[in-house]
Amino acid sequence: SKILVDDQIIDRKNLIDIEDRGYQFGDGVYEVIGVYEGRPFMMDEHLERLQRSAKEVQLKLPYSMVELRNLLNQLVKANHLDEGIIYLQVTRGAASRWHEFPGEDVQPKTIAYTRAEERMTEVEDQGGHAVLTEDIRWLRCDIKTLNLLPNVLAKQEAKKNGAVEAILHRGETVTEASASNVFIVKNGELFTHPANNHILNGITRQKVLELCRKNNLPVHEQTFTVKDLLAADEVFVTATKSDIIPILEVDGKQIGSGKPGNITAKILQEFRSLIYELVNA
Ligand code: PMP
Numbered sequence: 570s571k572i573l574v575d576d577q578i579i580d581r582k583n584l585i586d587i588e589d590r591g592y593q594f595g596d597g598v599y600e601v602i603g604v605y606e607g608r609p610f611m612m613d614e615h616l617e618r619l620q621r622s623a624k625e626v627q628l629k630l631p632y633s634m635v636e637l638r639n640l641l642n643q644l645v646k647a648n649h650l651d652e653g654i655i656y657l658q659v660t661r662g663a664a665s666r667w668h669e670f671p672g673e674d675v676q677p678k679t680i681a682y683t684r685a686e687e688r689m690t691e692v693e694d695q696g697g698h699a700v701l702t703e704d705i706r707w708l709r710c711d712i713k714t715l716n717l718l719p720n721v722l723a724k725q726e727a728k729k730n731g732a733v734e735a736i737l738h739r740g741e742t743v744t745e746a747s748a749s750n751v752f753i754v755k756n757g758e759l760f761t762h763p764a765n766n767h768i769l770n771g772i773t774r775q776k777v778l779e780l781c782r783k784n785n786l787p788v789h790e791q792t793f794t795v796k797d798l799l800a801a802d803e804v805f806v807t808a809t810k811s812d813i814i815p816i817l818e819v820d821g822k823q824i825g826s827g828k829p830g831n832i833t834a835k836i837l838q839e840f841r842s843l844i845y846e847l848v849n850a
Contacts, residue, residue, distance in 0.1 A: 605652065
């Protein structure tokens with residue numbers, strides 16, 4: 570397959586320097602963009618978030634949004650990608666290993682590749698289980714950086730227990746999940762953690778908020794507790810490509826009826842309509 574290296578699309582090969590700061594420090598930012606029937610979904614929103622992440626870690630992106638959009642579209646075409654994802658990352662480049670930023674002469678490194686992936690319609694329709702784990706991450710979870718070890722450990726805990734996600738809590742407060750945002754439904758109203766430094770403001774999360782408002786579903790960007798989570802009528806998680814996954818059980822405790830709830834199903838249906846509009850545009 571082809572990959573993007575800086576502004577060139579080339580055959581995939583190993584070419585990352587052992588002193589790339591992404592490799593040594595996790596010093597970089599990234600995005601994962603869903604592709605449905607050959608069309609990237611909400612690419613501009615993802616690229617805007619990349620721009621914000623880069624700014625927050627004082628990394629100067631080497632390409633404009635327009636350039637990145639064109640390069641990624643070219644990459645999708647070069648790989649004849651139908652269903653899957655684009656992975657894009659920009660690191661602070663390769664330089665002799667010192668913690669502080671390298672000199673101005675060191676160029677940030679941009680790479681992107683695509684991966685074919687089936688749609689996850691089965692788990693979206695049927696739901697899955699989650700485990701709870703303490704949120705041990707830093708206080709800038711709003712930045713999409715390469716430092717994902719806490720997320721990796723949390724997801725592994727989920728996997729070990731046959732769960733699809735690990736829901737994170739900081740003390741009593743539910744923040745998000747290892748690689749997705751969390752929503753609960755109680756008495757017909759939705760709640761999700763506000764977009765502050767404790768969570769990544771998911772592109773899917775933002776779209777779901779928009780869909781709720783459009784469909785007159787009351788939604789609150791408000792913190793809720795582990796107790797609220799376990800007592801919720803419905804729970805679902807949102808992320809790129811897996812869209813919306815109903816959570817039927819948390820740490821072995823049944824949520825609501827133990828089946829995907831009506832509001833979750835409604836939002837999933839609305840979300841799929843958006844994708845349908847995209848691929849038929
Ligand atoms: N939170 C975390 C920690 C994530 O890694 C992700 C992305 N997988 C999300 C939320 C969901 O974000 P998005 O909807 O933009 O994929």
